[in-house]
Amino acid sequence: MGGELSEQTRAGRFEEIALPHLAAAYNLARWLVHNDQDAEDVVQESFMRAFKSFKGYYGGNSRAWLLTIVRNTCYTWLQKNRGVHAIQSIDDNNLDELGLDFADPEVLLLQSVDAQIVRGALSELPVEFREVVVLREMEGFSYKEIADVIDLPLGTVMSRLARGRKRLHALLAQRMGKGASVELSANT
């Protein structure tokens, strides 16, 4: 058994473990900070942080480990550059104040929706919802993995995802000029 890994081996091992997740890291950062250059900066800083804490990484889910760091770095960045108001503390029990609901699928015809419109709607979602939607829908994270990344209980992940999708539907319906037909009742 070898002893301490040499610095070079450590760097090599880190690259092997972290770099396969670069696309996911960049996608998440880009969705959270909204800008190409900022996303690059945040990802670069995240990889530095990850490399420094790599000694503390003993196997396990490397993707969730890395994206946790990316997500936290994004939040630090948002707080610094967008002010504290960027992060509103969200009361997860009180999110339906807008009375938003599911859009009529036939109105939305989602399969043919322009990606540009969906992008716009997703960008408008509050960051707390945006991150769970990105992790679940684009990266295919399980609820458990998302819970690890955002450091909240599974139940909260589930409710944020539900509410995030619901808001997204409503935003899409508005953007497509069909706001009036968003009439699917929740309790029929």
Add this chain to the structure above:
Amino acid sequence: MSCQQTHELIHGYLDGELALVKSIEIEQHLAGCPSCSQMHKSVRGLSAVMRSDALRFQPPADFEKRLRSTLRGESKHERKPALLQWPWLLAATLCGAILIVGLSLAGMFTRQSPDDLLAQEVVSSHVRSLMADHLTDVPSSDQHTVKPWFDGKLDFSPPVKDLTQQGFTLTGGRLDYIGNRPVAALVYLRRQHPINLFVWPSTAAPVMNEKALERQGYNLIRWAHGGMTYWAVSDLNLAELQQFAQLLQQQNPAQVLR
């Protein structure tokens, strides 16, 4: 199931996160409720759109290259400040030396060979995997799923054998850390007894003749071949664990170290 409950659970259902019984209840409700069925289609449709590549942001083509060179610069710079602060280095060296002397003295008294320590680590990892309910990172009985899962996570590719026919069911794999290195842990089930099979590349030619060991009520068998070291550990009785080890070696001509 009511419409209200269906609305609450539909996301877990679509994401494959619900227990089977709940999923069936939802399916039954959807079959008889046009309104919920429409909502289901709506949520599913949105998910499908979200998964399209058009929504992903791709990093610039040269970003990975730039990141690599930044990381390499970082790993070179990381040691320098420590070297400049020589009093700390000296203190650390002294502490290290004292620690090493202390450990070797302790080792002499307790007569723990490196293999004993390794056996202890193997048992600890086994116990931990059961206590934390974290047996597998990749739950699968298919060797062709488990083996590729390790790609990019380890600097070697562990051989993965299916022994279902012989009564040892492959249930998955996980990353673990033993002897200061990441290792592959393959998990098999014999009746209700989990077996952890740890695999990593041998660093030296095996010279120790090692019999099957027993530690804390667990049986361990160690062997090596093809440049890999294997440790099997389980609460299974020794005879069956030996059978397991032999089956693995029949498929891979190898020698149990005895």
